[in-house]
Amino acid sequence: MNIYEYPSRGQYKALLARPTLSFAEIEMRVRPIIDEVAQKGDEALRKFALDFDNILLNDFKVTDAELRDAENQISVELKNAIDQAYENISVFHKAQQVEEAQVETMPGVFCWRKSVGIQKVGIYIPGGSAPLFSTVLMLAIPAQIAGCQQIVLCSPSNHPAIYYAAQKCGITEAYRIGGAQAVAAMAVGTETVPAVYKIFGPGNQYVTAAKQIVSQMGVAIDMPAGPSEVAVLADHRANAAFIASDLLSQAEHGADSQVLLVGTDKDIILKTIEEVKLQLAFLPRKELAAKALENSKAILVKDLDEATYLLNEYAAEHLILSIENPEEVAANIVNAGSIFLGDYTPESCGDYASGTNHTLPTNGYARAYSGVSLDSFVKKITYQKISKAGLEKLGPIVEIMAEAEQLDAHKNAVTIRLKNIKDQA
Numbered sequence: 001m002n003i004y005e006y007p008s009r010g011q012y013k014a015l016l017a018r019p020t021l022s023f024a025e026i027e028m029r030v031r032p033i034i035d036e037v038a039q040k041g042d043e044a045l046r047k048f049a050l051d052f053d054n055i056l057l058n059d060f061k062v063t064d065a066e067l068r069d070a071e072n073q074i075s076v077e078l079k080n081a082i083d084q085a086y087e088n089i090s091v092f093h094k095a096q097q098v099e100e101a102q103v104e105t106m107p108g109v110f111c112w113r114k115s116v117g118i119q120k121v122g123i124y125i126p127g128g129s130a131p132l133f134s135t136v137l138m139l140a141i142p143a144q145i146a147g148c149q150q151i152v153l154c155s156p157s158n159h160p161a162i163y164y165a166a167q168k169c170g171i172t173e174a175y176r177i178g179g180a181q182a183v184a185a186m187a188v189g190t191e192t193v194p195a196v197y198k199i200f201g202p203g204n205q206y207v208t209a210a211k212q213i214v215s216q217m218g219v220a221i222d223m224p225a226g227p228s229e230v231a232v233l234a235d236h237r238a239n240a241a242f243i244a245s246d247l248l249s250q251a252e253h254g255a256d257s258q259v260l261l262v263g264t265d266k267d268i269i270l271k272t273i274e275e276v277k278l279q280l281a282f283l284p285r286k287e288l289a290a291k292a293l294e295n296s297k298a299i300l301v302k303d304l305d306e307a308t309y310l311l312n313e314y315a316a317e318h319l320i321l322s323i324e325n326p327e328e329v330a331a332n333i334v335n336a337g338s339i340f341l342g343d344y345t346p347e348s349c350g351d352y353a354s355g356t357n358h359t360l361p362t363n364g365y366a367r368a369y370s371g372v373s374l375d376s377f378v379k380k381i382t383y384q385k386i387s388k389a390g391l392e393k394l395g396p397i398v399e400i401m402a403e404a405e406q407l408d409a410h411k412n413a414v415t416i417r418l419k420n421i422k423d424q425a
């Protein structure tokens with residue numbers, strides 16, 4: 001992890017670049033996969049499972065028995081932990097349900113809006129290098145609360161904890177397929193996998209690019225949620241061992257992850273880098289984490305204001321504020337997926353069980369996108385009802401506007417009714 005001391009603002013763009021391939025490079029690899037799934041359906045899914053995941057699949061639909069038996073294949077401790085995480089995530093996402101008021105914009109003109117669950121959703125659960133069953137909770141719980149009728153799960157992993165969580169969250173069907181081909185299958189449908197209206201979920205660069213590509217083909221997506229990243233802001237009093245553990249927690253996701261340490265004090269940066277080396281040696285995924293650390297940076301800045309500027313430029317997926325008064329800096333952060341305040345709020349609590357959603361925008365997309373929430377799984381339909389008296393008030397306004405836009409049929413839809421009201425009087 002290289003140290004950069006007091007870089008100028010002009011250097012930030014290059015300094016804060018992500019290590020991921022460009023979209024154009026990934027697209028070249030992923031588009032042919034999507035095209036082949038669209039043309040050859042299940043046959044292509046079998047071929048890519050063999051090519052990329054080294055599994056020979058006849059049937060990739062997970063059976064009811066596999067889903068049911070999963071509970072018996074995980075430890076009681078893990079089952080209890082998943083159950084508690086389920087509760088916390090449910091509580092947080094249920095609190096996002098809001099009943100909106102019906103308003104009378106003019107006398108007799110009533111307007112209101114209602115959230116309706118998207119009927120068919122697809123959730124992608126990463127499973128290439130680790131079986132991320134926590135992602136099942138993060139996606140299927142809000143889908144369940146939103147009232148989505150069909151929840152299709154795809155994952156290259158058949159870890160029983162994925163299936164236990166799937167059962168618990170009301171998944172309607174699961175398929176053991178991964179990568180861009182799974183995204184393509186849920187977008188276009190195959191003989192076995194149904195097409196859905198919106199695809200959710202994090203994944204590696206192939207999965208993320210596939211979601212972006214299919215979003216141009218008429219299916220909605222949540223957001224680009226690619227290789228994990230974390231930025232930590234530390235001051236002189238921060239705990240170097242804590243910060244190092246946070247940096248490593250995201251570095252271990254994959255070689256293309258990136259972690260950023262921003263410090264207002266050189267000593268804390270040096271100590272943290274030493275701690276990273278110490279802790280890294282004990283990690284089973286040290287090779288992956290070490291590669292991610294090669295893409296990572298430690299940046300010394302003059303004060304918290306400069307740190308805030310830099311962090312808003314970076315727009316981290318996760319931002320940890322390991323500083324004396326984290327609320328003060330948090331108030332000025334406008335670009336981040338999820339913020340963790342204080343020394344005792346490790347990012348991994350948000351990954352698993354505190355309640356917030358871990359499916360978050362990466363690669364700077366936090367500038368414009370939010371992470372997954374209940375809102376992601378609903379559409380908001382607007383309604384209106386106008387009384388005769390209301391139309392008598394509103395109608396003439398619409399007539400004038402329609403005439404000015406030279407759209408006579410629009411005007412007539414009002415005029416014909418106003419005449420009818422007059423005739424009845």
Ligand SMILES: NC(=O)c1ccc[n+]([C@@H]2O[C@H](COP(=O)([O-])OP(=O)(O)OC[C@H]3O[C@@H](n4cnc5c(N)ncnc54)[C@H](O)[C@@H]3O)[C@@H](O)[C@H]2O)c1
Pocket residue numbers: 029048052053125126127128129130132135156177178179180181202203204205206207224225226227228253254257317358359360361362
């Ligand atoms: N942003 C978020 O919210 C978030 C949350 C969780 C995880 N993640 C990220 O998800 C990712 C999980 O990655 P993963 O790889 O372990 O699992 P994954 O399930 O995303 O991807 C595995 C699939 O990639 C495909 N693949 C592998 N090599 C390929 C190649 N050369 N060409 C085409 N396809 C190929 C395979 O089909 C395989 O099934 C990590 O980068 C992690 O950081 C992000």
Ligand SMILES: N[C@H](CO)Cc1c[nH]c[nH+]1
Pocket residue numbers: 132134135227228229250317351358359360
């Ligand atoms: N940190 C990931 C989001 O970038 C989520 C996750 C799942 N399991 C562990 N971590």
Ligand SMILES: [Zn+2]
Pocket residue numbers: 228249250253348351
């Ligand atoms: Zn994580």
